Amino acid sequence: MFECSEHDDVDDVVPKVFLRGAIRLGVFSNCNTFFILHFLSKAVTMNPTAPQQVAQAAAPALGSTLGQPNALAIVFFLTFIGITMGITYWAARRTKSAAAFYTAGGGITAGQNGFALAGDYMSAASFLGIAGLVAFSGFDGLIYSTGWLVGWPVVLFLIAEPLRNLGKYTFTDVVATRLNQRPIRIASAFGTIMVVTLYMIAQMVGAGNLVKLLFGIQYELAVGIVGCVMLVYVLFGGMIATTWVQIIKAVLLLGGAFIMAMMVLVKFGMNPITLFAAAAEKYPTANVLAPGKLVSNPFDALSLGLALMFGTAGLPHILMRFYTVPNAKAARKSVFYATGLIGFFYLLTFILGFGAMVIVGQEGIKAIDKGGNMAAPLLSEALGGTPFLGFISAVAFATILAVVAGLTLSGSAAISHDIWTHVIRGGKSDEGEQLKVARASSIVLAIVAVVLGILFKGQNVAFMVGLAFALAASTTFPVLVMSIFWKPFTTQGAVASIVAGLVTTITLIWFSPTIQVDILKHTADSVLFPLKNPGVISIPLSFVVGVAVSLLKPEPSAQEKYKETSERLHLGSLVDHQAAAH
């Protein structure tokens, strides 16, 4: 079995000090094998005509095989697992230092990182969710996709290069450069873990539901498979394997979406406008080409827009990617490629959404999943039959796996690098220990992810992605910008800014219609904060608190270090280059 060779490899990669960890790894490899075997046996023995799937029962007229075990989907998925496990095996031999584990030793090229960034960002939520939103409400889907894209230029202009030059493994390195390490590391690692956990719950619950619909396997099993497989990538292959998984997934997802969009457009004379016109004709009363209900309150729209735009520039797993390239110039180029790829992807999903609306029809999509998440898979089946459905289903599963792996890696960096190395060990921790703690925290995070994924089964977790973006935009983004660009910034200012952002975001979302009405089903009376997203209040507030606290009590040592920092901010790569020459 492949997993066994994986296991053998661990023994020569991981030093003896890490023996206990290695035993645990072995357990996880076996559990992975178990899941896959179970998955296969279930697929083989399951009678395809048994009416055990909601999907199948609900839409017999449509003749969709969605939700039935699709042999090709399983073959595609296992091929993906096989290839990525091979890469993990290869990467494991190179993952011998903390730098390799967290940042692939800075050896990823700009082009590779562009694809990996796109891979990290194009989650199953954006692929299936936006295609579904477009299929149901047409134009409104564009509001989300543009919001998610415009964060990238902001990352490029304000964050990417300073981050690369000032930091080592986490974005907290940058904030802590001039400030008092301990309080900053604690506050910022806490923020990171909150963002990562929320994002992860949304991915895990999404994974459970999707895999159940796509492959017809149990929710808990699906969540377990995602947890185990991604843990193997992270644990053995660290950032090198995670990056390659992201690249492969990005190519598959973009390729699949592109082929599907072309198959749609061929039916409409290769002209998207003809497709849109056909949609408008099919649903004349719905006004699918015009703004719908999504933006009714301008403040809601502004608040959501702010959170989407600045949240991107504060997502820990995205920020961490800038350390995987050799220098600031490569970081810059990689965002340029990522913006191109992600923008292209969103244009494709817009076409797919309209394609599903016209070719599958809104009723057919609704019959399978009320949320519309199955629009793209149903479209793939309508266009290319069961084989294409199998391919797209496998790609969607792979997408979730890759995103969760990236999240786990960034969460583990916050725990081991920020908390363990800098807070507990005061910056003095040897490579072996750092690696050990990093791997142990990945295991803990994977368990937490699986447990939370199962606990939140059946809950509406869509708001968690929005909340994660709002949190990132109001805790990470403000302190990063202030520490890079504002000389009088102080330790207390930074901690106060993070705390203010965190507390306001969570409090406001709790009293918003999102939680009170949509989740808790209370009446409108319990809604004390009228907006669905707190961004418009929490982001400016975080800046104001940071500035006010810094001005109230200046920190001379932080200001003295600003010169040195600003020099490194610009010359970082040259300083490194000169050092390499010596």
Add this chain to the structure above:
Amino acid sequence: MNADQRRALEALASKRSTVAILLTAAMMTIYFGFILLIAFNKPLMSSLMTAGLSIGIFAGAMVIVSAWILTYIYVRWANDKYDVELAKFSEMGKTPSERKTELVA
């Protein structure tokens, strides 16, 4: 780094900040302009340019294209101007010990 070099680096730093802030402001104006038009002028965004293409869809696609253009402008500027200026600093005399302290920091 001597006083002259420091001054030159500060000038370059403020130039970079200006470019970064201007481009960020441009992106924000474009995106929030798009959102506010949707919020306040739905009839305009709903009106058709031709059968199948509303002004809203066209504007949304243009927001995506503008993000590409702005990132391209920045990368061009950074590669052609900023990097060239930065390269001058690498040739300036620094004692190895200075470099070492920077690395440790």
